[in-house]
Amino acid sequence: MPVEPLPAKALRRECDPSLFDFEHTGQLPPTRELIGQQRAVEATEFGLAIQLDGYNIYMAGESGEGKTRYALECAQKQAKHMPVPDDWCYVYNFEDATRPRAINLPAGMGREFKKDMEEFVRIIEQEMDKAFNGDEYEAERTRIIKRFRERKDELVMKLSQEAQERGFRVKLANSGIYFMPLVDGEPISEDEFNQLDEDIKIELTKSSEALQAQTGEIIRKIRELETEAEEAIKKWEHQIALYAVGIHIDSLKEKYMAYPAVVGYLNEVRSDILDNVEALVGDDYGDDQQTMFLQMMARRGAEENPYDRYKVNLLVDNSHLKGAPVIVDYNPTYYNLMGRCEYENEFGTxxxxxxxxxxxxxxxANGGFLILQINDVLSNPQSFEAIKRTLKTRQIIIENIKEQMGLVAVSALKPEPIPVNVKIILVGSSEIYHLLYHFDRDFKKFFKIKAEFDDQMDWNQDNVNKIARFISAFCNKEGIPHFDRTGVAEVVNYCSWLVQDQTKLTTxxxxxxxxxxxxxxxxxIQNSDLVTGLHVKKAIREKMKRSNKYDEELLELVRDGTIMIDTDGWVVGQINGLSVIELGDYTFGKPARxxxxxYMGKAGIVDIEREVETGGYTHSxxxxxLSGYIGRKYAQDIPLSLTASICFEQTYSGIDGDSASSTELYAILSSLADLPINQGIAVTGSVNQLGMIQPIGGASFKIQGFFNICKINGLTGRQGVIIPRQNIKNLVLNDEVVKAVEEGMFHIYPVSTVDEGIEILTGVSAxxxxxDGTxxxxxxxxRVYRKLRHYAETAAKYKE
Structure with missing residues (x-):
């Protein structure tokens, strides 16, 4: 039976505005729920509920499906029922200043602990200054020093008397004690000593040696007195500092007695203050004390105020949270993920x-959720490795990459790692998921939940109603006029057009x-209180108009004959094929001759596009x-002696896809049968070796592309397009094409086999x-079989 063209009502599915029970979307309860993604919803809910290691989530799908927004909403909903995680602080490590200690406290207490220590530092600094600059301290210090000097003077006096008796005078200097010989009660110089008689010199030398031996014992006693004085001063200072610090430390210990880490830290603070009173007070007690002070300050590094190391670095403050944290970030660099130690330049270091x-x-995000875009993660060096390492070790380790690579000389810290419990949600495409799954061994261990988002959903009344409520929410949020019934209906039609399917809607x-x-x-702009279907159609037209420059230029080239496309008449071995050009934001059909x-030969079918390497794998x-089809159809009882050359005329860029394979076959059959093809009929569809026509993509774009050219050359009523029957549901044609079909000026023929197509094109029975096989x-x-038999017989004659 001859194939009948499709009726206009089959060319698209339209949403009926009368099915809505509202006048405009302002009457609907707004919603921003995820529509048409039941599979992804179930996977996400399970991924958020399971608490085992490795069950992090990868949300896979095309951009624009609302994955990030949905991830945020789901995580926030889950986080409300989770406990608020602890605050985290870093404090000074008195055993190793390069390894700061981490302390956790319940949410809100970290800020309180930081404030308490700042107040402690302020009070202690004041009280230490008051205590060590008070009269009582000075009086006791003076008493200790005076007692030391008196005992020292007694020893020096005793030594002086001994020296006097032996004919020497004692001279005290910073470098030590010296003895000057006396002659007639007066000290003499070295030259005068050398001029003395040898007997006198010998006598003085013996006396000096005996005196030196006695002096060593006195010097030892003097040094013991100095040590005793220093210890007495230190003991007195320790008592004063203990009095100044003890009551405040004890008060803090009592407040934080439930937190052993804080109590231990406070004990270390007290010990450090008592051990380093000189550095904290900053007084100069002599050369020895000054040296000790300088050494202590050098050991502390760059501390401007020695009291600063008793302050608290509040790293994470969760006092504002009502549940677990939910963090979304679009710049996950290594340092943004893991934290950093900032630096100051001191003397070039x-x-x-x-x-x-x-x-x-x-x-x-510790204790909650971290949402990241996989493209952002992969575009930042070291970030993905840092995420996997953190999930593996369950610790947050702050490291300096530049120091590890030797790029800069730094004074590095090794902060104590912080235990982490976070669920990561990665958002990205399905392609990246599959690449990571196959090529990254750790990925499948740490991201065991895949939430796959569909790019389309069923066209049913429930989903249509949800779209209407979504429109209501958008209008409320953006402050634009609400949509009436016709406006909503056109939006639904547009959703169908985006997926090129009469049974589906885009997500x-x-x-x-x-x-x-x-x-x-x-x-x-038109001062309308409501958005109607006309406004939606205009928005769609204007959107396409902004991007269709190349399409219009091609149509102009057809109009002036530069690109040769016949839309009327009959030609042997010539047919109009249909292709699709995608320019990112705009897709359109482009006919090609x-x-x-x-002719007779053994080359078979020669694809010129393949020979010059402009054809892709699928096209080839x-x-x-086609060789398989022709061999099966005609060469069962005769050898195939055929060369067929096929070409896409006036195409100078690459061609790929198999949607023109049936078109090429029709052209070959036309040439072999010497039957002309109606140039007003364009063709799209792939074919298999059995002659069955297979569906293709972009059917609506291809039809509209050929229709535009027919309109330019003039509609005759004999023009149309042959498409695979399976693509009927993919027809979402515009008003102009539908109207032309209604008026009988354009036709769309659905076919299932090559035989149906060739009959439409040639008007001759297949x-x-x-x-007998003929x-x-x-x-x-x-006619084709007769031609191929003629080729075979002729080839056999020439072979003889």
Missing amino acids: MTTDYTMIKPGLFHQ RFSEIVNILGEAGTWAS ITAAT KGVLI GEKLP YPENTVHG
Whole structure:
């Protein structure tokens, strides 16, 4: 039976505004729930509920489907029922200043602990200054020093008397004690000593040696007195400092007695203060004390105020949370993820201390959820490895990458790692998921939940109603006019057009939002209180108009004859094929003339596009399939002696896809049968070796592309397009094409086999195989078989 063209009602599915029970979307309860993603919803809910290691979530799908927003909403909902995680602080490590200690406290107490220690430092600094500058301290210090000097003077006096008796005078200097010989009661110089008689010199030398031996014992006693005085002063200072510090430390210990880490730290603070009173007070007690002070300050590094190391670096403050934290970030660099130690330049060297440690995303999200875009993660060096390492060790380790790589000389800190318990949600495409799953051994261990988002959903009343409520929410949020019934219906039609399917609607709501905003703007420009279907259609037209420059230029080239496309008449071995051009934001159909030349030979089907390497793999495969079809159809009882050259005329860029394979086959059959093809009929569809027509993509774009050219050349009523029957549901054609079909000026033929297509193109019956293996003489297949038999017989004669 001849194939009947499709009726206009089959060319698209339209939403009926009368099915809505509202006048405009302002009457609907707004919603921003995820629509049409039940599989992803169930996977996400399970991934958030399970608490085992490795069950982090990867949300896979196309951009614009609302994955990030949904991840945030789900995580926030889950986080409300979770406990608020602890605060984390870094404090000075008195045993090793390069390894700051981490202390955790219940949420809110970290800020309180930081404030308490700041107040403690302020009070202690004041009280220490008051205590060590008071009269009582000075009086006791003076008494101790005076007692030391008196005992020292007694020893020096005793030594002086001994020296006097032996003929020497004692001279005290900073470098030691010296003895000057006396002659006649007066000291003499070295020259005068050398002029003395030898007997006197010998006598004086013996006396000096005996005196030196006695002096050593006195010097030892003097040094013991100095040590005793220093210890007495230190003991007195220790008592004063203990009095000044003890009561405040005890008060803090009592407040934080439930937290052993804090109590231990406070004990260390007290010990450090008592051990380093001189450095804290800053007084000069002599050369020895000054040396000790300088050494202590050098050991502390860059501390401007020695009291600063008793302050607390509040790294994570969760006092504002009502549940677990939920963090979304779009710049997950290594340092943003893991935290960092900031640096200051001191004398050409970068230095730091524990107060300059800054938190990362892991610190902020600890105990909750961290949502990241996989593209952002992979575009930052070391970030993905840092995420996997953190999940593996369950610790947040702050390290300096530059120091590890030797790029800069720094004074590095090794902060104590902080235990982490965070669920990561990665958002990205399915392609990246599959790449990571196959090529990264750790990925499948740490991201065991895949939430796959669909880019389309079923066209049913429930989903349509949800779209209407989504429109209501968008209008309320953006402050644009609400949509009436016709406006909502056109938005639904646009959702169908985006997926090119009469049974489906798009879930890429970013595309929908763009049209909603633009339609609302056109309504406002026209001072309309509501957005109607006309505004939506105008928004769609204007959106396409902004991007269709190349399409219009091609149509102009067809109009002036530069690109040769016939839309009327009959030509042997020539047919109009249909292709699709995608420019990112705009997709359109582009007809192309395909020609076939057949002649006797052994080369088979020669694809010119493949020969010059402008054809892709899929296109080449489609051409090779034609050899299988021809061999199966005609060469069962004769050898195939055929060369067929096929070419896409006036195409100078790459061609890929097999959607033109049936078109190329029709051109070859036309050439072999010497039957002209109606140039007003364009063709799309792939074919298999059995002659079955297979569905293709972009059917609506291809039809509209050829229709535009027919309109330029003039509609005759004999023009149309042949498509695979399976693509009927993919037809979402515009008003102009639908109207032309209604008026009988354009036709769309759905076919299932090559035989159906060739009959439409040539007007000649395809022909059924006869019992003897031949075909009826005046059919397409009969004429092709006769031509191929002639080639075979002729080739055999020449071979003889």
